[in-house]
Amino acid sequence: MKLFTFPGGIHPSGKKELTCHQAVKVMPPPKMVVIPLLQHTGAICEPLVQKGDKVKKGQKIGDSNSLITAPVHASLSGVVTDIRSYPHPLGNKVRSIIIESDGLDQWAEDIKRDDNYFRLLPQEVRDKLRDKGLVGLGGAAFPTSVKLTPPADKNIDVIIINGCECEPYLTCDHRLMLDNPREIVEGLKIIMKLLDVGKGIIAIEDNKPEAIKLLSATVKMEPNIEVVAVKTKYPQGAEKQLIKALLKKEIPSGKLPFEVGVVVDNVGTAVAIYEALRDNRPLIERIITVTGSGIKEPQNVKVRIGTLFSDVIAFCGGLQGDIAKVIMGGPMMGIAQYLLDVPVIKGTSGILALTAQEVKIVQAGPCIRCSKCIESCPMNLTPYLYGLYGRRQEYEAMGKHNVADCIECGVCAYGCPARIPLVQYAKWAKMEIAQARKKKIEDGKIEKKDNR
Amino acid sequence: MIYALLILGGLGLILGIGLAFAGQKFMVHMDPKQEELLKALPGANCGACGFPGCLGYAEALALGNAEPNKCSVGGYKTTKAIGHILGVDVAEKVAEMAAVFCRGDRESCADKYIYDGISDCRAAIALSGGSKGCIYSCIGLGSCVRACPFDAIEWVPGNPPKINPAKCTGCGLCFKTCPKKVIGLISREHAVCVSCKNLDKGKEVRNVCKVGCIACGACVKICPNKAITLKDNLAVIDYSICTGCGKCVEKCPTKTIIFIKANGK
Numbered sequence: 001m002k003l004f005t006f007p008g009g010i011h012p013s014g015k016k017e018l019t020c021h022q023a024v025k026v027m028p029p030p031k032m033v034v035i036p037l038l039q040h041t042g043a044i045c046e047p048l049v050q051k052g053d054k055v056k057k058g059q060k061i062g063d064s065n066s067l068i069t070a071p072v073h074a075s076l077s078g079v080v081t082d083i084r085s086y087p088h089p090l091g092n093k094v095r096s097i098i099i100e101s102d103g104l105d106q107w108a109e110d111i112k113r114d115d116n117y118f119r120l121l122p123q124e125v126r127d128k129l130r131d132k133g134l135v136g137l138g139g140a141a142f143p144t145s146v147k148l149t150p151p152a153d154k155n156i157d158v159i160i161i162n163g164c165e166c167e168p169y170l171t172c173d174h175r176l177m178l179d180n181p182r183e184i185v186e187g188l189k190i191i192m193k194l195l196d197v198g199k200g201i202i203a204i205e206d207n208k209p210e211a212i213k214l215l216s217a218t219v220k221m222e223p224n225i226e227v228v229a230v231k232t233k234y235p236q237g238a239e240k241q242l243i244k245a246l247l248k249k250e251i252p253s254g255k256l257p258f259e260v261g262v263v264v265d266n267v268g269t270a271v272a273i274y275e276a277l278r279d280n281r282p283l284i285e286r287i288i289t290v291t292g293s294g295i296k297e298p299q300n301v302k303v304r305i306g307t308l309f310s311d312v313i314a315f316c317g318g319l320q321g322d323i324a325k326v327i328m329g330g331p332m333m334g335i336a337q338y339l340l341d342v343p344v345i346k347g348t349s350g351i352l353a354l355t356a357q358e359v360k361i362v363q364a365g366p367c368i369r370c371s372k373c374i375e376s377c378p379m380n381l382t383p384y385l386y387g388l389y390g391r392r393q394e395y396e397a398m399g400k401h402n403v404a405d406c407i408e409c410g411v412c413a414y415g416c417p418a419r420i421p422l423v424q425y426a427k428w429a430k431m432e433i434a435q436a437r438k439k440k441i442e443d444g445k446i447e448k449k450d451n452r
Numbered sequence: 453m454i455y456a457l458l459i460l461g462g463l464g465l466i467l468g469i470g471l472a473f474a475g476q477k478f479m480v481h482m483d484p485k486q487e488e489l490l491k492a493l494p495g496a497n498c499g500a501c502g503f504p505g506c507l508g509y510a511e512a513l514a515l516g517n518a519e520p521n522k523c524s525v526g527g528y529k530t531t532k533a534i535g536h537i538l539g540v541d542v543a544e545k546v547a548e549m550a551a552v553f554c555r556g557d558r559e560s561c562a563d564k565y566i567y568d569g570i571s572d573c574r575a576a577i578a579l580s581g582g583s584k585g586c587i588y589s590c591i592g593l594g595s596c597v598r599a600c601p602f603d604a605i606e607w608v609p610g611n612p613p614k615i616n617p618a619k620c621t622g623c624g625l626c627f628k629t630c631p632k633k634v635i636g637l638i639s640r641e642h643a644v645c646v647s648c649k650n651l652d653k654g655k656e657v658r659n660v661c662k663v664g665c666i667a668c669g670a671c672v673k674i675c676p677n678k679a680i681t682l683k684d685n686l687a688v689i690d691y692s693i694c695t696g697c698g699k700c701v702e703k704c705p706t707k708t709i710i711f712i713k714a715n716g717k
Contacts, residue, residue, distance in 0.1 A: 338565035
């Protein structure tokens with residue numbers, strides 16, 4: 001079988017066997033959930049409920065008037081006990097709605113199955129996806145309704161459903177493909193109809209042969225949909241790398257996949273789209289991989305959005321060993337946590353607990369110009385320069401070397417024999433450049449351009 | 453031997469004449485006013501005025517594109533000299549110096565996690581606002597220390613820095629670098645300073661820091677001139693009234709209000 005891939009990339013140890021052979025367990029609703037009003041890329045929501053209000057499962061409790069946003073919903077039926085700033089897995093505190101369960105777990109009245117969902121008009125579909133709070137479940141949590149609204153002058157001709165799951169340790173998409181293949185295909189068909197596209201591709205890394213086999217069988221009767229095996233390599237699941245691998249098309253610098261006529265969505269998002277339209281169900285639960293040698297019973301769990309990490313870990317048997325690091329997401333792109341009292345958000349794909357034996361604190365040495373980072377950079381950038389300029393805080397020079405195109409996959413820092421935190425320098429430079437730009441706009445030195 | 457001397461000597465002579473000629477021919481004429489201004493400036497080339505070094509500032513001044521009071525390093529003396537050259541009146545400006553508004557060192561304000569990244573405060577804030585327990589606190593990775601062109605900041609890694617008033621010129625490069633804005637400029641005439649930026653309630657401050665302002669109001673009550681008020685859970689001194697008597701420094705239970713010895717210049 002011919003395998004598609006992109007130039008560059010690395011082969012970290014997958015560690016997927018910890019969780020990939022067990023069926024997804026459903027975690028019973030917790031006693032309390034914390035729903036942050038910001039769980040997506042975009043504007044923060046305003047609460048629609050007040051302290052003391054009774055809410056039902058699936059009720060919309062936060063929304064915003066901004067263009068790029070996603071409303072949030074109650075994932076339990078119960079009482080709003082407080083609305084205050086609460087620690088958030090992405091770092092700083094975020095205003096959150098705290099709901100205590102009444103034990104009934106009742107759905108809101110308007111959540112009914114609609115078998116005629118395919119008759120909805122495109123705008124109705126988008127409105128519904130927005131109303132149900134759908135965001136991309138791959139990790140970046142970009143609002144789905146915005147992603148499925150291409151500019152009028154762009155013609156979309158391929159939809160890619162991303163089932164690569166290249167991040168080590170994570171297997172939630174793998175399990176989803178084995179358990180819900182029908183829903184993934186239905187979700188893809190909804191997107192294809194919505195954008196009037198004649199071709200759909202489901203891309204899966206070749207380390208998941210059962211998933212490839214099962215989905216190939218599922219799409220046998222669908223002439224427009226193809227299941228493609230791609231090479232197991234990190235970051236194969238990154239949007240730009242997947243497009244490059246499958247279609248040999250490169251997205252111009254600073255542009256979106258719309259530019260080459262492609263929309264990429266995660267398998268989890270496809271299922272959520274299907275459930276939102278057919279079952280009228282908002283995004284209030286997701287599958288996450290709880291794994292790592294620090295977890296007693298590593299497994300995939302379906303949890304309510306807003307469940308605290310500590311509750312999820314307790315459901316998986318608790319922590320074991322000398323825990324040094326707990327990460328939200330995978331080891332390559334995940335975010336280290338310092339509190340376990342943070343809630344699961346829409347973008348949480350996993351909880352990874354690592355022990356002291358696995359976490360090393362290393363001292364960065366000088367760059368030896370081995371060019372390993374350049375060879376492996378999937379965006380064809382020159383990361384070693386970010387290390388050199390970063391140490392001198394020369395952000396403008398980093399900008400000239402296209403640091404803005406960095407996808408922050410961490411391949412450069414992973415392979416660096418001198419252990420230079422290259423990707424961290426790139427992230428820092430992006431932050432500083434954005435800040436300098438904001439300041440220039442405030443001072444009126446440059447015009448605000450709407451290029452993204 | 454003699455040929456080598458002749459050849460090298462001759463070569464030197466020819467090139468020397470060439471250089472002398474080129475020096476005359478291609479000489480860049482500097483505005484005499486600019487030259488005079490450059491002499492009046494301190495020559496630290498720190499860039500605090502917002503221009504590329506003292507030459508850049510002198511050029512902008514000569515062209516009339518800059519205010520004469522931008523040089524904080526030279527202070528009022530330089531401003532007066534510039535005003536004299538340009539023939540404009542300058543208002544007297546009080547000399548300023550930097551002060552750190554945080555005393556939370558490793559003992560009094562514990563870390564919430566072990567930071568293992570780029571050793572720079574501006575990079576460290578990306579991970580939940582820095583590793584210190586207090587989100588308003590100095591991160592203590594020394595970005596300001598490296599930014600200071602005058603070596604005026606004394607610092608033990610991990611802890612908030614201390615400003616040496618004798619060396620500080622008030623250029624402000626440190627607080628432009630500080631991502632937490634826990635350094636600021638204060639007038640050299642001020643003797644006291646509230647060294648905390650935490651706007652949380654007293655109990656929450658107590659949970660993370662032993663030396664933070666808990667907004668107890670003791671300083672407000674003790675101040676004989678009513679110069680201190682509480683704003684957003686933080687004591688604020690009105691320096692136009694403050695006499696620097698130091699009663700608040702004695703009274704402050706957390707030792708957040710401290711004396712600043714601004715001797716030196």
